[in-house]
Amino acid sequence: MNKRTLTAGTALLLFLVPAALFGQKNSCLDCHAKLEDTLKVSAEAVKNDIHVQFGLTCKDCHGGNPDIDDDKAMDRTFRGSPKKAEIPGFCARCHSDAALMRTYNPSLRVDQLSQYETSKHGQQLKKGDTKVAVCTDCHGVHDIQTAKFPKSPTFPWNIPQTCGKCHADAELMKGYNIPSNQLAQYKESVHAQALFDKKDMSAPACNDCHGNHGAVPPEVKSIASVCRQCHPSTGELFSKSPHKKAFDEIGQSECEACHGNHKILRPTAEMLGTGEKSVCVQCHDQGSAGYKSAAALKSAIDTYQGRYDREIGTLDLAERKGVEISDARFKLQGALTVLVSAKNLVHSLSTDEVDKKLAESDPILTEVDQAGADALREAKFRRSGLVVATFFLALFGVALFFKIRTMHKPG
Amino acid sequence: MNARVQKLLDYFDERFQYAGLVKFAKKKTVPEHPKSFWYYFGGISLFLTGIQIATGIMLLLYYTPSIDAAHESVQFIMGGVKFGWLIRSVHSWTANILIGILFVHMFSTYFLKAYRKPRELTWMTGFVLFVVFLAFGFSGYLLPWNELSYFATRVGTDIVGSVPLIGKWLKTIVLGGPAIGQGTLSRFFWFHVAILPFAAFFVIVVHVWLVQSLGMSKPIGIDERKVKEIPFFPDFMFKDALAWTFILVIVGIVCVFLPWEVGKKADPFAMTPLGIKPEWYFTFMFTTLKVVPGHVLFIEGEVLVILAIMVGAMFWLLAPYIDRKAARGEKSPLFTWIGVAVAIYIAVFTVLTYVAPKI
Numbered sequence: 217m218n219k220r221t222l223t224a225g226t227a228l229l230l231f232l233v234p235a236a237l238f239g240q241k242n243s244c245l246d247c248h249a250k251l252e253d254t255l256k257v258s259a260e261a262v263k264n265d266i267h268v269q270f271g272l273t274c275k276d277c278h279g280g281n282p283d284i285d286d287d288k289a290m291d292r293t294f295r296g297s298p299k300k301a302e303i304p305g306f307c308a309r310c311h312s313d314a315a316l317m318r319t320y321n322p323s324l325r326v327d328q329l330s331q332y333e334t335s336k337h338g339q340q341l342k343k344g345d346t347k348v349a350v351c352t353d354c355h356g357v358h359d360i361q362t363a364k365f366p367k368s369p370t371f372p373w374n375i376p377q378t379c380g381k382c383h384a385d386a387e388l389m390k391g392y393n394i395p396s397n398q399l400a401q402y403k404e405s406v407h408a409q410a411l412f413d414k415k416d417m418s419a420p421a422c423n424d425c426h427g428n429h430g431a432v433p434p435e436v437k438s439i440a441s442v443c444r445q446c447h448p449s450t451g452e453l454f455s456k457s458p459h460k461k462a463f464d465e466i467g468q469s470e471c472e473a474c475h476g477n478h479k480i481l482r483p484t485a486e487m488l489g490t491g492e493k494s495v496c497v498q499c500h501d502q503g504s505a506g507y508k509s510a511a512a513l514k515s516a517i518d519t520y521q522g523r524y525d526r527e528i529g530t531l532d533l534a535e536r537k538g539v540e541i542s543d544a545r546f547k548l549q550g551a552l553t554v555l556v557s558a559k560n561l562v563h564s565l566s567t568d569e570v571d572k573k574l575a576e577s578d579p580i581l582t583e584v585d586q587a588g589a590d591a592l593r594e595a596k597f598r599r600s601g602l603v604v605a606t607f608f609l610a611l612f613g614v615a616l617f618f619k620i621r622t623m624h625k626p627g
Numbered sequence: 628m629n630a631r632v633q634k635l636l637d638y639f640d641e642r643f644q645y646a647g648l649v650k651f652a653k654k655k656t657v658p659e660h661p662k663s664f665w666y667y668f669g670g671i672s673l674f675l676t677g678i679q680i681a682t683g684i685m686l687l688l689y690y691t692p693s694i695d696a697a698h699e700s701v702q703f704i705m706g707g708v709k710f711g712w713l714i715r716s717v718h719s720w721t722a723n724i725l726i727g728i729l730f731v732h733m734f735s736t737y738f739l740k741a742y743r744k745p746r747e748l749t750w751m752t753g754f755v756l757f758v759v760f761l762a763f764g765f766s767g768y769l770l771p772w773n774e775l776s777y778f779a780t781r782v783g784t785d786i787v788g789s790v791p792l793i794g795k796w797l798k799t800i801v802l803g804g805p806a807i808g809q810g811t812l813s814r815f816f817w818f819h820v821a822i823l824p825f826a827a828f829f830v831i832v833v834h835v836w837l838v839q840s841l842g843m844s845k846p847i848g849i850d851e852r853k854v855k856e857i858p859f860f861p862d863f864m865f866k867d868a869l870a871w872t873f874i875l876v877i878v879g880i881v882c883v884f885l886p887w888e889v890g891k892k893a894d895p896f897a898m899t900p901l902g903i904k905p906e907w908y909f910t911f912m913f914t915t916l917k918v919v920p921g922h923v924l925f926i927e928g929e930v931l932v933i934l935a936i937m938v939g940a941m942f943w944l945l946a947p948y949i950d951r952k953a954a955r956g957e958k959s960p961l962f963t964w965i966g967v968a969v970a971i972y973i974a975v976f977t978v979l980t981y982v983a984p985k986i
Contacts, residue, residue: 543706598712
């Protein structure tokens with residue numbers, strides 16, 4: 217068999233299999249597509265459902281015989297539609313069956329039900345509260361998509377909205393005595409900026425901190441572990457710092473105490489020191505060692521930041537004057553890396569460590585400073601050169617002009 | 628003249644036989660009349676071509692035609708080579724000014740009907756030179772291998788792919804493969820520094836030879852009493868030199884205050900930046916392609932535009948033979964109005980590209 221025949225055969229097969237699946241009789245859909253309200257099933261939505269794409273049909277979940285018309289289709293195998301409290305178990309019949317799931321998607325986990333049972337949602341459901349989320353509240357019903365599909369409600373940048381369907385509903389949350397401003401706060405956070413604006417899939421959405429099927433609010437002792445998933449070096453520095461012992465003693469959550477939880481903003485130098493926006497003064501009184509240390513750390517970062525900004529300003533000016541400075545800009549990236557590392561080192565609370573780190577970029581900043589000064593000198597030289605060249609060219613032009621006028625005078 | 632110098636000149640004349648040429652140059656006159664201002668654009672074009680050759684040769688010293696090094700080499704020229712910024716900026720700015728001057732030169736020649744018999748071949752070689760210089764611009768634009776030039780070239784070569792019948796074949800030839808890559812850069816470089824200069828040199832020689840042998844054309848119906856003849860050398864040459872000096876000052880000012888930027892290195896995997904467009908002299912064609920619907924009757928809109936441009940270019944090239952009235956020395960207002968329509972179309976569509984990029 218040649219390659220072309222093989223390709224054509226594969227294409228035909230790929231066309232015929234779905235055609236056979238969709239082509240076969242399905243009395244469930246024939247009727248439910250025409251029914252109203254809770255009995256209505258959209259044929260269009262079902263077509264895109266991940267289960268249907270894997271070749272499953274209505275009877276695989278609901279039982280019955282779709283080959284038979286009318287009520288007779290609901291034979292003794294018919295399971296009907298599960299009640300809300302039954303849904304986790306209903307889905308788990310397949311999703312907890314490792315052998316069965318392997319035949320469709322070997323990489324898919326099969327512990328969703330057991331995780332769900334440990335979650336706040338699962339625990340409430342067990343108590344008979346049917347207002348809590350079950351599988352279908354997050355994944356949909358007959359239009360379920362894989363979490364890798366961008367339009368799926370469980371795709372990373374849709375997750376905040378999916379959770380917010382319930383958690384931003386003040387009326388619903390009132391019954392549980394929990395706030396409903398998490399979604400609004402998250403949307404202002406640096407994490408949301410990364411997820412929504414930069415489309416950075418590694419940025420955390422709700423499930424990355426709270427878990428998904430086993431979703432619970434992290435407790436004081438686990439918050440630091442949650443943050444350390446993505447910020448391990450910061451966590452390590454904190455653990456070695458005097459803050460660790462102090463926080464443990466008073467039962468204070470680690471990262472959250474300064475950075476907040478849902479509304480985690482981009483950290484700025486303003487958070488350090490003793491100013492109005494400083495988080496240090498929440499605990500450290502004026503004159504205390506911590507107060508002095510906070511001031512020293514801020515001073516070190518500010519001094520460096522000022523020097524870095526000056527270099528950026530010089531390079532910007534040189535660039536506006538038309539001098540090529542990409543080499544100097546590239547070198548300055550090294551100084552920025554040092555600044556980012558130093559800001560991270562603040563979590564160690566060691567002024568010496570921060571100073572030592574910042575000093576690493578001294579040669580870079582000196583070099584960039586020189587390059588910036590050279591670039592500005594070059595810009596000045598170019599303008600002076602232009603003035604001189606234009607002067608001589610103008611002189612030549614004027615001489616030519618008068619020569620031409622002389623030549624054209626009669627006689 | 629010093630006897631020794633005369634002896635030296637005689638020595639060379641005996642071998643090069645240039646006495647006739649000198650005699651021709653001394654006797655050569657140029658008509659001067661109220662519209663002779665437009666004659667100078669030819670000389671300016673030749674002067675700017677000289678600058679392009681000189682700066683291009685200098686850039687060759689440092690430019691590396693490789694997708695891994697082209698951008699870096701241009702960056703080095705702009706920042707690391709003494710006066711490299713000036714050479715490259717002069718090359719890039721002059722290229723654009725030259726094409727602008729060529730537009731003026733071509734349209735002034737058209738409106739003065741200077742293409743009429745016996746100057747048909749002067750016009751045709753001039754038009755070929757115009758196309759050659761557009762090709763210089765198109766091929767040179769990609770060489771710095773920056774984001775804008777990369778994506779603009781992709782747009783340009785996609786248009787080439789729409790040429791009826793031979794489009795796909797032609798696009799593969801131009802690209803040197805299925806997509807823009809090292810093959811394309813090598814070809815564009817080869818085209819820019821070897822093929823086009825050779826073609827341009829040959830056509831310029833023929834064009835200038837025809838201009839010199841036939842002399843300048845006088846506008847149809849001009850009052851002969853208002854025309855006087857001035858010597859080519861030194862009178863006309865001095866005026867030419869004055870124009871060149873003026874252009875040189877302009878080039879110097881723009882190069883110092885607006886050096887040609889290097890841009891961001893091209894990343895073939897990056898998304899096409901918004902509002903990408905070709906160089907300004909191609910934008911009228913680009914916007915035409917955008918405004919014409921996908922299908923016009925039974926023909927694809929893109930194909931229709933390309934066919935129309937090809938027919939238009941053919942008309943423009945053969946204008947001296949089509950405009951029979953001008954050939955007889957009579958005024959031909961129809962051709963003047965066609966020229967006005969073409970000039971307005973080019974100007975309007977070029978401006979539209981920048982003021983209404985979303986059309």
